[in-house]
Amino acid sequence: MTAAVARTLEELRARLAEGRGKACLIAGGTDLVLHLHEHPDEEPDLIDISSLEAMRILEKHPGETLVGAAVTFAEIEASPLLQEKAQALVMAAASMGSTQIRNRATLGGNVANASAAADGTAALCALDAQALVEDYQGRQERLPVGALVTAPGKTVLGPDRFLLAFAIPDGTGPSAFFKVGSRRAVAISKLSLALGRHLVLGSLAPSPVRAEKAQALLAGPSREAFLDALTEAVERAIPTRASLAYKRVAVRGLGDDLWRHLKEVRS
Amino acid sequence: MKISITVNGRLHEADVAPTTRLVDLLRNGLGLTSVKEGCSEGECGACTVIVDGKAVTSCTTLAFQMDGKSVTTLEGIAEETLHPLQQAFIDHDAVQCGFCTPGMILSAKALLDANPHPTRDEVCRALEGNLCRCTGYLPIVEAVLDGAERLSRS
Numbered sequence: 261m262t263a264a265v266a267r268t269l270e271e272l273r274a275r276l277a278e279g280r281g282k283a284c285l286i287a288g289g290t291d292l293v294l295h296l297h298e299h300p301d302e303e304p305d306l307i308d309i310s311s312l313e314a315m316r317i318l319e320k321h322p323g324e325t326l327v328g329a330a331v332t333f334a335e336i337e338a339s340p341l342l343q344e345k346a347q348a349l350v351m352a353a354a355s356m357g358s359t360q361i362r363n364r365a366t367l368g369g370n371v372a373n374a375s376a377a378a379d380g381t382a383a384l385c386a387l388d389a390q391a392l393v394e395d396y397q398g399r400q401e402r403l404p405v406g407a408l409v410t411a412p413g414k415t416v417l418g419p420d421r422f423l424l425a426f427a428i429p430d431g432t433g434p435s436a437f438f439k440v441g442s443r444r445a446v447a448i449s450k451l452s453l454a455l456g457r458h459l460v461l462g463s464l465a466p467s468p469v470r471a472e473k474a475q476a477l478l479a480g481p482s483r484e485a486f487l488d489a490l491t492e493a494v495e496r497a498i499p500t501r502a503s504l505a506y507k508r509v510a511v512r513g514l515g516d517d518l519w520r521h522l523k524e525v526r527s
Numbered sequence: 528m529k530i531s532i533t534v535n536g537r538l539h540e541a542d543v544a545p546t547t548r549l550v551d552l553l554r555n556g557l558g559l560t561s562v563k564e565g566c567s568e569g570e571c572g573a574c575t576v577i578v579d580g581k582a583v584t585s586c587t588t589l590a591f592q593m594d595g596k597s598v599t600t601l602e603g604i605a606e607e608t609l610h611p612l613q614q615a616f617i618d619h620d621a622v623q624c625g626f627c628t629p630g631m632i633l634s635a636k637a638l639l640d641a642n643p644h645p646t647r648d649e650v651c652r653a654l655e656g657n658l659c660r661c662t663g664y665l666p667i668v669e670a671v672l673d674g675a676e677r678l679s680r681s
Contacts, residue, residue: 261545261546263544263545293587297546308591358569358572359582359653359656360583361587363583364583364587
């Protein structure tokens with residue numbers, strides 16, 4: 261077991277090439293440190309990427325906004341650029357954890373940890389964001405964020421690839437994020453609703469679930485029809501889960517929040 | 528791994544294991560026992576310290592990640608007399624068992640350092656990550672608002 265700090269992509273690539281398979285990236289640590297503390301038998305070679313320059317970007321590019329994987333939730337919440345371009349992500353960041361957690365937790369960590377309850381992932385999927393994925397040899401590719409998570413805690417990344425940044429396309433329209441947890445603050449989402457180019461439900465399946473029919477009704481005159489479509493989407497996603505009875509109703513509360521929010525934004 | 532870490536204004540060289548957490552280094556390595564370990568999962572905020580001006584939970588942070596950084600614990604905020612926030616906590620009876628108090632005061636200090644005149648809502652939000660099972664929070668919020676007043680006068 262070793263620990264190292266990578267401040268540049270070159271350093272990170274070299275470390276990954278060296279430590280093939282055993283390397284474990286750590287940024288804010290708000291999930292990983294708990295895991296390591298509970299599993300002292302695991303001895304990964306840790307590479308700290310929390311100050312890696314290329315992962316700390318927050319930039320406007322033609323047609324899209326790039327958010328580095330090691331940008332923290334506190335930085336997302338405070339970013340005027342993201343407030344303008346990715347309101348859903350800003351709202352998700354603001355509702356995640358506590359001040360102390362938002363100061364450390366990163367967007368890339370939230371996605372890579374692959375929790376079904378990852379608020380950042382839900383917001384990114386709604387915004388139709390792509391992940392810029394790189395391997396230890398410097399080969400880059402773009403993958404839709406929705407295609408990264410394969411099962412709870414599992415991603416397509418594997419030990420040789422890492423998340424560099426997320427690209428959020430322009431023109432996703434009005435966007436917003438609402439969630440319900442067991443209390444108002446510092447609560448893991450039991451269910452979330454994110455709107456961007458897509459309307460998605462988070463904390464329902466390993467990856468966020470699109471609610472196309474409900475999205476189409478969001479522009480219509482009937483709030484009830486919209487809420488009914490949300491309930492249908494939940495019923496379709498988790499037909500046999502014990503939490504269905506709760507979530508099919510809870511989603512209407514989130515739908516109501518979104519409906520009212522959009523009315524306010526448009527007026 | 529060898530790290531250089533500034534704690535309460537003093538530079539320390541420490542040799543830490545990869546999975547040594549910041550809370551372990553501060554308590555066991557440097558004897559700074561104001562840093563409390565409560566839940567060990569970043570929920571209760573008892574282990575809160577200030578890293579480069581920001582409140583963080585030291586139980587979710589590894590020590591080796593703090594190489595080159597500056598950390599403040601409760602031991603580092605009082606000078607000749609108590610810090611105005613500490614005195615405000617005493618005056619408002621915002622302390623009962625005291626276990627959450629160091630983390631509360633550091634979360635409050637990080638807030639006031641960035642935002643010297645917070646609203647009540649801003650104070651509540653800054654303290655969301657600090658649990659107190661004794662006071663019911665109201666005296667704590669009063670103490671922070673009063674502490675902000677005292678600091679702006681001093």
